[in-house]
Amino acid sequence: MKATDVDRLIADMEDLLARTLGENARLEIRRQDATWPVTTDANQLESALLNLAINARDAMPEGGRLTIETENTHLDAHYTEAIGDLAPGDYVAIGVSDTGTGMSKAVIEKAFDPFFTTKPIGQGTGLGLSMIYGFARQSGGHVRIYSEEGKGTTVKLYLPRFHGTAAASVPTADRDLPRADGECVLVVEDDVAVRMLIVDILGSIGYGVMEAGDAHAAIPILESERRIDLLVSDVGLPGMDGRQLAEVARRHRPDLRILFVTGYAEKAAVRGAFLGPGMAMIIKPFALDILAERIREMVAR
The missing domain is CATH 3.40.50.2300 (Response regulator)
Incomplete structure (x- = not known):
């Protein structure tokens, strides 16, 4: 893992993400000024974002909007103790939000379980979120799901801030x-x-x-x-x-x-x-x- 410029990485992926969504869905990227670099594996972050976009596309069969936004944030001890095995400190939050079908509370509770999927074998990609959860934890971060049936889903990745200057991402x-x-x-x-x-x-x-x-x-x-x-x-x-x-x-x-x-x-x-x-x-x-x-x-x- 090394320092990664998240905003540059997302910008480099913009064309691929738009093509992944297809003509029926619109991609919107919102960047915060002076987003901190993060400590993570750039290849795995790229794959995580792409797979979240694929899941969002499948959740919006009639079209919709996918929004990706970055935000500097601080997680205090009260928040991290509730999660467990997460250090308080500075993080960059990457939110991936769709306007699709959403998830029930029961699905959210199982979404990070290995082998869990709501898609039948042979239909759609069947991409679970457990590997994305594993990637976030391996990076020293965390991931949360916010969803409401019929209104859409937000998956928020929290990756630890790198204290220094990140090298430019490489396409x-x-x-x-x-x-x-x-x-x-x-x-x-x-x-x-x-x-x-x-x-x-x-x-x-x-x-x-x-x-x-x-x-x-x-x-x-x-x-x-x-x-x-x-x-x-x-x-x-x-x-x-x-x-x-x-x-x-x-x-x-x-x-x-x-x-x-x-x-x-x-x-x-x-x-x-x-x-x-x-x-x-x-x-x-x-x-x-x-x-x-x-x-x-x-x-x-």
């Missing part, structure tokens, strides 16, 4: 991530935002990328003569699922390496025999550097 494409060496990857993912994220990061580090929204669209590509060094596939695809697609892929390309992308709920349902030789799995939400490293490791074997 994802310019970071020192493992780069491609001429390889081509086929990405199969029905969630447009998640597919866009994977395609963007792969393209930024030099991979040739083909994409498909489901198995039906992917099979002609797998049956073609195009070079494919790796198949990256969601497990919970509509119709033919990711594991079934892998079987089809291996009939045409017996040595093809396959990386499955799955959410918590799907991971909990997967049996030990799910993965065959040359297959691996990554759990979403994932940090962008972890995705790049896993892909580089698989194509380099």
Whole structure:
């Protein structure tokens, strides 16, 4: 972890966040003057914000507004003692608010539990908040949920102030991530935002990328003569699922390496025999550097 300029990081993500939300939702960013730098992992913060935006988009099927705002704040001992294992002091609060369906009190109470999701397997991203909670705590901070059914949700991250000067954030494409060496990857993912994220990061580090929204669209590509060094596939695809697609892929390309992308709920349902030789799995939400490293490791074997 190191000093991170939160406002710069959010500004660098603005285009990606807007595209993630789609045309029906509006993105509004509110910055406080002289926001303090924070002590955190920039890659994990970026992934947390992106996944919160995906959840907000799913909560606003008819459209709406996503607001991200930063605020310097001080948490006193009375507040931190109520939470436990949190030091009083200066923090930067990052609020991510939507105008969506909201959560009931029962859902809020379970929202940070591992494997908890309100989305059926294969529908939506199924991105739980427990990893975001873990990231905040690992950074020495905290996260709270404020929500009312029918009126929307605010997730507020509290990250500890860094006392010093933060280095400027580095856009994802310019970071020192493992780069491609001429390889081509086929990405199969029905969630447009998640597919866009994977395609963007792969393209930024030099991979040739083909994409498909489901198995039906992917099979002609797998049956073609195009070079494919790796198949990256969601497990919970509509119709033919990711594991079934892998079987089809291996009939045409017996040595093809396959990386499955799955959410918590799907991971909990997967049996030990799910993965065959040359297959691996990554759990979403994932940090962008972890995705790049896993892909580089698989194509380099």
